[in-house]
Amino acid sequence: MEADILIRGCTILPMDGRVRVRFGPHAVYTCSPNLLMKVRDMASELNVGIHIHLAESKDMVELVKEKYGSTEVELVESLGFLKPDVLAAHCIYLSEKEMQIMAKRDVKVSYNPVANMKVAALLQKVYYMDSTVLPAQSVVKMATIDGARALGLEGSVGSLEVGKKADVILLDFRKPHLTPVHDFYANMIYSARGSDVETVIVDGKILMEGREVKTLGEEDIMERAKETALDLLAR
Numbered sequence: 390m391e392a393d394i395l396i397r398g399c400t401i402l403p404m405d406g407r408v409r410v411r412f413g414p415h416a417v418y419t420c421s422p423n424l425l426m427k428v429r430d431m432a433s434e435l436n437v438g439i440h441i442h443l444a445e446s447k448d449m450v451e452l453v454k455e456k457y458g459s460t461e462v463e464l465v466e467s468l469g470f471l472k473p474d475v476l477a478a479h480c481i482y483l484s485e486k487e488m489q490i491m492a493k494r495d496v497k498v499s500y501n502p503v504a505n506m507k508v509a510a511l512l513q514k515v516y517y518m519d520s521t522v523l524p525a526q527s528v529v530k531m532a533t534i535d536g537a538r539a540l541g542l543e544g545s546v547g548s549l550e551v552g553k554k555a556d557v558i559l560l561d562f563r564k565p566h567l568t569p570v571h572d573f574y575a576n577m578i579y580s581a582r583g584s585d586v587e588t589v590i591v592d593g594k595i596l597m598e599g600r601e602v603k604t605l606g607e608e609d610i611m612e613r614a615k616e617t618a619l620d621l622l623a624r
Contacts, residue, residue, distance in 0.1 A: 407592065409438075409540065411476070416442040417461040418449050422468055429470045438474040438541065440499075441465075444487070445479040462487035471496050476539055497539035500531065510578055525574040559588035 412428045414420040420428075432439045443461050444450055453461050462483065465471055471494040478499040480491070491498070513523040537547025546554050560581055562568070567576050567585065589597040596604050 409542070411438040411440045413440045416445070416449065417464055418452050418456075422457075422464070425465060425470055426468050429468065429472075432474065433472075438476060439470075440476045440478065443477040443480050444482040447482055450482050460484065460487055462490055466490050466494070473497075474541070499539065525572070525578040528578050529574055555590060555593040557588075557590040558586050559590075560585045561587040 412432050414425055414428045417425070428439060431437075443465075450461065453459070453464065457464050459467070462471075463486075471491065473495040475494075476497045476499055477491070479501055480498045483491070510523050510525060510528045514520050516522075534543060534547035537543045537545075544553075546556055549555075549557070560567075560577065562570055562576065562585075564585060566580050566582075570576050586597075587600055588595065594604075596602065
């Protein structure tokens with residue numbers, strides 16, 4: 390089913406806000422060329438980025454080829470859709486030609502290995518049969534400054550520098566699965582878990598310390614989540 394409805398009203402948040410918005414046409418196989426062109430025009434008019442899924446699965450790639458006679462990337466390129474403000478998720482099944490098109494247009498790619506049932510660092514090593522491919526330090530860079538750069542936010546977040554927002558997490562390495570520490574980056578990428586995060590600081594404000602959430606009622610939120618889930622199941 391194609392979506393041909395475009396919401397024209399939106400609020401552009403102050404540049405010092407913590408939340409940014411983008412247009413989000415789902416994918417080429419669910420959005421018509423007409424809708425994609427409208428999104429492109431409005432994104433340029435409002436100076437707002439675009440997020441879209443591209444080349445996520447073989448089935449969808451074939452579906453687009455059968456319907457439009459071209460690949461997803463070739464189609465959106467012909468529409469003038471691809472620009473540096475586009476963040477494309479997945480991009481698993483791309484030809485060399487498509488990669489060149491995206492590189493030429495400076496399109497950013499959001500790597501989503503979990504969606505394809507693998508972990509980023511390990512997936513690349515197995516694919517290329519080379520343990521040196523995508524080292525742990527590069528993965529940390531992808532998750533921080535590279536992610537910020539893909540969203541056009543590298544000037545305010547993504548690294549610990551003077552003038553940027555103080556966004557920091559502290560991990561507790563005093564755990565059996567994180568001992569010994571020969572390589573901090575390797576331990577963090579290959580062994581650490583979300584539960585190892587001990588403190589969270591956002592824009593200089595401590596949101597969690599000693600694994601205790603400071604700004605929200607954690608128990609209350611979990612209880613409300615259970616009630617909401619039961620309500621949805623009962624409908």
